[in-house]
Amino acid sequence: MTTVIKVENLGKLYQLGIKQAMRDSLRDVIVDALKSPFRRFTRLRGKDTDGDDFFWALEGVSLEVREGEVLGIIGRNGAGKSTLLKLISRITEPTRGSIKIRGRVSSLLEVGTGFHPELTGGENIYLNGSILGMSRAEISRKYDEIVEFAEIGRFIDTPVKRYSSGMYVRLAFAVAAHLEPEILIVDEVLAVGDASFQKKCLKKMGTVAREGRTVLFVSHNMPSVQNLTTRCLLLEKGQVVMTAGTEEVIKKYMNDVAQADAQPVMELAEHPGRLAGMTPALRRIWMTGGEGNIVNVAPMGGEVTFHVEYEIDGTARQPIVGLIFETIHGSRIYGINNKVAPGAQVTDAPSRGMLSCHVPSLPLIAGDYFITVTFARSAERDIDWIERAYRFTVMPADVYGTGHIPRDCLGILYGEWTFSA
Amino acid sequence: MEDSHFDTVIESKQGWSPVDWRELWRFRELMFTLAWRDIKVRYKQTVLGAAWAIFQPFAGMVIFSVFLGSFVKVPSDNLPYPVFVYAGLLPWTFFANCVGGASNSILSEAHLISKIYFPRLVIPIASFGSKLFDFIISFFIMFLIMAYYRIFPGASALMTPLLVLFTLLTAFGIGTFFSALCVTYRDVRYIIPVIIQLWMYATPVVYPLSIVPARYRWIISLNPVAGLIDAYRSALFGKPFDWRSIGTSLAISLVFIVIGLAYFRKAEKRFADII
Incomplete structure (x- = not known):
């Protein structure tokens, strides 16, 4: 090809x-x-x-994409993924080297580029469509289809400033999904929108891929990379580390992330998340993996232990450490402390100590999470409280052993099914 | 080589590069869509809508007629002063709005520049659309005012569309230059309204060219808008066209266009990186 x-x-x-x-x-x-x-x-x-003022966001990158191929581009933040897409979409010019392209390119670095809040949904379809490179005639032809895909019905004549964020994203994606370029460049745009709509979009993009269109796809969402692509490119510090089959590249990427992020321990003594009026009693927090090594990345369903150190003037009496798990969007998922959960019910503890919480199987789906840590001397009152004291990442894993990775929810429910007739 | 089947080659281009007019033409629909958006949004946001377009030159006319026309008694080429001054303020407002709008245009479309490719020149050009729309509306008021004073335009009024084009060309050169300059140096944005304000007084808008002493007139003729405003008055009031000054203005406008485009092309390579 x-x-x-x-x-x-x-x-x-x-x-x-x-x-x-x-x-x-x-x-x-x-x-x-x-x-x-x-x-x-x-x-x-x-x-x-x-x-020192200069840095190469990309350096010596070479790659070839064949017609009809869906190539995934993965890498950590700052690896140069977005820069690569911006260069291929001609938003900015390269300093060195060249890019040769055959065919009409549409780039989707954001959904709803150019949407104007004062204009109605219908007007924005025309505006956004022509910004994305569609002709007016083309938009008119696909108009009804777009409106239907967006599922916004009669709100089409309402200014988009009155839309809910879900409606806004659906409309924006509906326009984008109806582009018919020969080459489609997609940045992390699926991070927005609700789960069912995301699925619909992925499906639509899958159709695009099957129609023989070439797609470059950047995402942090490994399951969707796995779903859509057959070949991947791994970028690190602006250079291509590996180009190979998706499975292999994702495996290497996960490994790299796990190693590089093994940041030892979070110091809490002067943490900015400490609430006003609290006594700085919490000292450090860290996480260890199944083998006892310090990590801050864990697979879904993996074995981990959280360790919290405290130090206080005088006796700690009955120290109670609380861990509150939150998503990066701020939804609280779990709260646990050593009073409600079994284990360390200590009395007359010294002024310094450590409480560890062992989690045999982490029931969180892939994503980034924060832990808010609290400390009390007795059951009565928290004397220290640090919002979002610690951040860790959960990597996707085949927790059920079925080859299907659960997503779109927060937790993992360990269940087994039986059938009876 | 086997690479010949590629139709786009992206490389770093050093130095000056010419404008790709064919590509710009391919993006004409985007230009119209952006202009259409500006007009639509403006008329949705303001209760006054069309009245707002008229307000600017009209209020100017009233104020200048009272102070300069009645009190100071500035001569007005044998025309009632309100007619004279509106005929100047009308194209001036159009020109000033075009330059001001174009200057800000790139910065105000920063989100587009950093997310999608299209020839960047589309933006300043599209910004003229809504200004032209306003101009056309306020132009009707010109006829009403003329009718009130029983002045009727002759055949020379048919020249007006050409003059409008001429105004756009002049604003295009200066506007593209400023639009690029505003991206590189953010404080330029605040200087532009001042420049435009001063420029108005250096242009025979509220006074006739005839009150400028003859030996200084060549300075005025270096101002391309001076010849332009004069030509609008000739077209409306059937006074003979001063072809020499029109020619000079046109030549100077063309020089501005060349400078403006050259600078814009050079600066646009960095727009996405620094905006």
Whole structure:
């Protein structure tokens, strides 16, 4: 099959802090020029790309994508995924190298780009559609289909500022889903919207892929990468680490993440999340994995232990440590302490100690979570409380051993089914 | 080479690059859609709607007629001062709004620039749409005012569409230059209204060119808007066109366009990185 995207030795150099630098002003430039007329000159001539102020967001990236292929691009934050997509979609220019493309490209780095709150849903379909590169005639032809896909019915004549966020996203995605480019570039856009609609979109994108359209797909959501792609590219620090089958690349990525993020221990003595008026009694929190090694990434259903150290003036009497688990969106999922749960019911504890909470099988689905930690000397009153003291990541895993990874919920319910007739 | 089947090649381009007019033409629908959005939004947000477009030159006319027309008694080429001044304020407001709007346009579409590709020139050009719309509305008031003073336009009024095009071209050069400059230096945005304000007084809008001493007129003729405003009055009131000054204005406008486009093309490469 023909190669439709050919990237050779691509590099993009960014200047750190340039946004701030540019935001200051013409005045500064004039003052600078008056103060030191030669500095600007030397800077222009000099080998200014060697300085600390510059960094390569991408360096020496080469790749080929064949017609009809769905290529996943994965990597940690700052690995250069978005930069790569921005270069291929021509939003910004490369510093080095070249990209050759055959066919009409549509890029979807965001849903609802250009939506105007004052305009109605219908008007925004036209606006967003033509921003995404559809012709007016094309939009008119697909209009009814888009409205139906978005499931917003009679709200089509309402300004989108009155839409719920769900409706807004559905409309935005409906427009995007009806693009018919030869090459589709999709950034993490599915992170928004409710679960059932996400599924519908994934399905629609799957159809797109089966129609022989070429898709570049960036996501942090490994199950959807697994679902949609056959081949993946792993980026790290702006360079291609690996290009291979999806399974293999995801495995390597997970491994890398688990290792790199094994940040030892969270110090709590001066944690900014401490509520006002609290006594700083909590000292440190960390998590260990099944083998007792310190981690802050765990697989779904994995064995972990949370350790909390405290130190206080005088006796701790009956120390009670509470752990409150929250999603990054702030929904509380679990709360546990050593009074409600069995184990360490201590009396007359010394002024320093550690309480550990062993979780044999972590009942959380993939994602990032925060733990809010509390401390009390007795059952009466919390004397220390740190909001979002610790953050950890849960990686997808085949917890049921069926090959299906549960998603779209918060917890994992360990159940087995039987059938009777 | 086997690479010949690719139709887009993206590479770093050094130095000056010419405008890809064919690509710009391909994006004409986006231009219209953005202009249509501006008009639509403006008329949805303001209760006054169309009245707002008229208000600006009309209020100017009333104030200048009272102070300059009646009190100071500024000459007005043998026309009633309100007619004279409205005929100046009308194209001036159009020009000033075009330049002001275009200057801010790139910054105000930052979210588009950082998320999607299209020729960036689409944005300043599209910003002219709503200004043109306002101009057309306030142009009808011109005829009402003229009718009130029993002045009737002759055949020369048919020149007006050409002058509108000319105004747009002048605003295009200056507007694209400022729009790019505003992205690079954020404080320029605050200077532009001041420049436009001062520019108005340096242009024979509220006074006739005839009160400028003859030996200084060449300075005025360097201002492309001066010849333009004069030409609007010629078209409306059937006074002979000053072809020399129109020619000079046009030539200077073209120079501005070349400078504006060259700077814009150079600066636009960095828009997405610094916006």
